[in-house]
Amino acid sequence: MAFSLRALSLHAGNFQDRYSGTRSGWWAWFLQRLTGVALVGYLFLHIAVISTARAGADTFDTVLIILQKPFFVVLDLFLIAAVLYHALNGVRVLLFDAGIAIKQQALLFWVCMLLTAVITGVAGYFSLPLIFRE
């Protein structure tokens, strides 16, 4: 699996050095990249959507009412999961840069995954009334 996805990562040389040589280290790195690129794509979409405000309050509200329909609330939960994983793993990387907890890297990867799942779950729970609106 790791090997076949390798080509996807556009990696040119220092691949082995990038991650710990363990499976979780590879996944941590790959998911960081995947979420990072996805969030950049979303960022441009998001700015484009918000800029409809320039066409006036009515246009903005028309667009935003559509984007707050249940389908998009569910999509927002994926967005929250991506941001959470990326931010948490970002902190994990910062710790390693500071020389902290490098030996616990695999454990910390699972902590990131768990926290992402739990916090997204809580956000999902509170969003239920919006997802099941009349």
Add this chain to the structure above:
Amino acid sequence: MKPRDMSAPLMSRQEKIITGFWPWFLQRVSGFLLIFLVGVHIWMTHFSGLGDVVRGHQEELVLFEIVKQRLAQGLFIFIDFSLLALVLYHGLNGMRNILLEWGPAARHAAGMTAGLWLLGVGTFIYGAWALLAFIL
């Protein structure tokens, strides 16, 4: 593949040399600051008004008037503009790191970096212009 020496830094020296110290360092600083900025942003737009929407006091979480009221406070103007600048820097610097690992882009590193700056500054101006619709 045999596990590498876990006492060594995870990032290769090669990477630091390719992307440069400052971009590497500022990627960390901007990432750290984004935890708070993105946190406040998502909380304010998606969760703080949830009770009002559920109880029917408010039609939707995000509408023009609601954003306008929020951006009448200096603190939120500061947060939104900082967020816009930092997220563009962090995101595009991240893209630069990825592109620099790819031979053809690395051979034109200077031009690519200039292109990304142009894209970033252009998008900041566009985003700021959009935000001003709520402020002015």
